[in-house]
Amino acid sequence: MTKKRTSSDIHLAVGGPETSTSRNLSRRCFLGQTARFCCQAGITAMVFGNLAPGAVFADSGSGALQNPSGSRSGADGTKLFDRDFVPGYVQLQESGKLSKRADELWDIMSNCRLCPRECGANRHRGQTGFCQSPGNRLFISSAMPHFGEERPLVGRGGSGTIFLTHCSLRCVFCQNYEISHLGRGHERGVEEMAGMMLQLQRLGCHNINFVTPTHYSAFILKALNEASARGLRVPVVYNTCGWERLEILALLDGVVDIYLPDFKFWDSDHSIELTAGTDDYPDLTKEAILEMHRQVGVARPNRNGVMQRGLMIRHLVMPNEVGGSVEILDWVTENLPKDTYVNIMAQYNPYHKAFDFPEISRRITGEEYRQVVDHAKELGLTNLDIQGHRWLRR
């Protein structure tokens, strides 16, 4: 799944495993993120997930979480919300429905159909499906305030990002392949994940942002049920590749506040070649995005500039028009309101196995990006997130 900027940027800041991506982090960006976050939480609170088990923040028992240094953070991710805002999952938790939804998703894992692969693995018997997520165990790579996501998700306190391991789509150019393909992370319990959510809220994050959530959706709802009962009140972001089953989305209706799907490919020939044979990626993603829009509507930040609810589409512009940017924008214009939020992303890089595919073995040019942006503007789309990197002006 593509992200606006990789969260593994921050791994570098705490001496986590250095990755090729983290090496690309500019010094200025690194210092800015580090200073901002340290002011809020203390340096030891930088990352809690990609460390050894046991390094997760502890709950003090009073509902007020403490970081490992013992100091209490004064931040609260809900501070910039509208006074009457209540995340959708709270009502479902209070009525007992969230727990039932979680159980339904849990049961589906016995003949797994959580994602469109529908590979039928019995995860409760330890079987591993196409996504490689290990049976019915939960693995998390990291959980952290992330300042590289879309501005309305970042706000002042960052997006509370929880990176889950493995993926069922498996793009050959994935910039997070160490997490999504190689499964780099640590086993966690549902209670631990609930604690992470509460800690992110306390650190000032304005949302809980689940990255690559589909194959762990049952765990997410279970953890959310617990976290909600313990006071979680920030919106949930479902940060997905867009390739989702309607049956699963129906169980997320009212749970997810902000859908953040990619729309990667228009042409199934490309999705077959570049995502482990998914010929139905374009069709299922269109259906899924329409359903997401039906559930949460247009994404509009509140008066403080923070997103509370809505559909935010990401489209990564790829070299040689491989993604079908023009057709995707045409489709958005014809099927969704003109003020649908679309992030036209420019940061494609040939990661992982991309060099095996000549068409996608380079970055995009400024001209390629400009053409897509111009087309979006000509179509009259009004809620565009456009990047202005210096190299794009060349």
Ligand code: SF4
């Ligand atoms: S989530 Fe994983 S195990 Fe379940 S259907 Fe998809 S690939 Fe198979």
